[in-house]
Amino acid sequence: MENEKLKAAIEAVLFTMGDSVEISHLAAALNTEPEKIRELLKEMKERYEEEDRGIRLLELESAYQLCTKTEYYDYLIRIAKQPKKYVLTEVLLETLSIVAYKQPVTRLEIEKIRGVKCDHAVNKLIEYGLIEEVGRLDAPGRPLLFGTTEDFLRSFGVSSTEDLPRISPEQIEDFKEEAEEEIQQKIHKK
């Protein structure tokens, strides 16, 4: 096979494999001397360095691999990573409000108040940097305690959690008295 064709065949193999391929394997598949293959690869390597190429040939001991040029990673990120739309869903908002008003609070307490599992919501809020681990409760299993972050305060324009609007006595009045007791009981039992 002539050199041009051999180079094309090498490119085809390296492309399909994605991973590194031993020169000896290439030589066997193409029925060509390894020395010849190595020489062609050197030539190809130079071609790939040209400006309009987004891939390059990586030399690894006795193997070669095609890979993406690092300078184009930024564009890859835009394509490979779906631009995430961060939104505070209702579930997240509810969880956040509980953490804000009951902090420091455990996962279990949040779950008791919301009546549903909250692992996902808590993790998401941590990912967003709105809440964080603030310690562990001195109770069996030593559960994690969560509180709001400084970033949380900053984005809400308050300087401390003390500044969070409290529930006023009048508002509490609106709650059925007997139910309130129940709630208090439930929350403080922990």
Added chain:
Amino acid sequence: MENEKLKAAIEAVLFTMGDSVEISHLAAALNTEPEKIRELLKEMKERYEEEDRGIRLLELESAYQLCTKTEYYDYLIRIAKQPKKYVLTEVLLETLSIVAYKQPVTRLEIEKIRGVKCDHAVNKLIEYGLIEEVGRLDAPGRPLLFGTTEDFLRSFGVSSTEDLPRISPEQIEDFKEEAEEEIQQKIHKK
């Protein structure tokens, strides 16, 4: 960004993703007009056709994908894994050709042409990812409409359904003489 860099970025993205990438995605990631991207891809396509290249650019409707040139298959297969193959029976091929040429098409239309039930064939083709539901016909019962997928284009080496082979005059020669006249009539009536 200058053209050379844009081309390199496109190559980097197509290489990394392996799969087909929509022109619109490329345009968004590269902050460039889709028309410009399309133009660059056309230029790149030509470059890939050069003798020493083992890969080529495949156009699939509004997307592009890199793949190896078919002439290197025999070498490739000595190193690379054989991609999974499905066998298309005659029934499946007939059904597929009806969907390909008549799309969007309902089950009933396919059955009318073939004179037999086609549920099984249609389901199998959907399972193979060669056809898909593309909508519903605005008719009583709102029957489903089927069309071919991008995977169909890839598997049959066509860029768009427009590119599907038509019956050429030479091919018609091969038809039995007595049928010839009628077929001509049929095609030109279209």
Added chain:
Amino acid sequence: MGIPVKLPVFEGPLDLLLHLIESNKIDIYDIPIVMITDQYMEYIRTMETRDLNTMSEFLVMAATLLEIKAKLLLPAEVDEEGEEIDPRAELAERLLEYKMYKYMAYELKDRQSLAARALYKEATIPDEVASYIEPVDLEELVGDLTLQKLNEIFKSILRRQEDKIDPVRSKFGDIEKEEVSLEDKMSSVETYLKGHRRFSFRNLLEQEAKKSRLHVIVTFLAVLELMKTGRLTVQQEETFGEILIEAKEPRE
């Protein structure tokens, strides 16, 4: 290359018809209906399929052929332009259309075997790209959310929780789920049944009432369950009268 002649297994009535037409070397537009109908009928008589669906498809075509045969014996109908309508025309059109798709199917097959010689590449996302995490823009995230709103949300949760609390049930205190299981109760009632055969429902509950209210409830449920499975029957002579539980003989 033409359409290869297959083994005498046909995909459908059109396939069979096309085969007969081709093997007889006749013009699709001038089908000798009598001859073709005879051959067609001959074939379906020898068909081995017991599948009614497949068979019916072939029979529909047989009926069409016989209808055409009959029409050919009658004086020809004419269309709006006064031209004679060939009763075979519609069938010929169908056959040609089918033939065209069949031919295209072979074309596609050739294309496919060529296209299968191109190989693709799996995605190879560099670690740096894969591990990239988009920074969260808190300002955008928080948007027009205010503390006041957060406060409203918190209160609504508390209110909702209050709605959930059933005033009756809440008086029981916590119901310990593990304490009394229905399965256990069912087997203890069944054991009791073996020893007593017939007993008062009230007595049974009175014993349970010594334990707890929950025991009474679960025992009641167990009795219902055993009634459903046919292990016992319940009788009551008059309204508010004594309820008697009686064991039923096992089914065998």
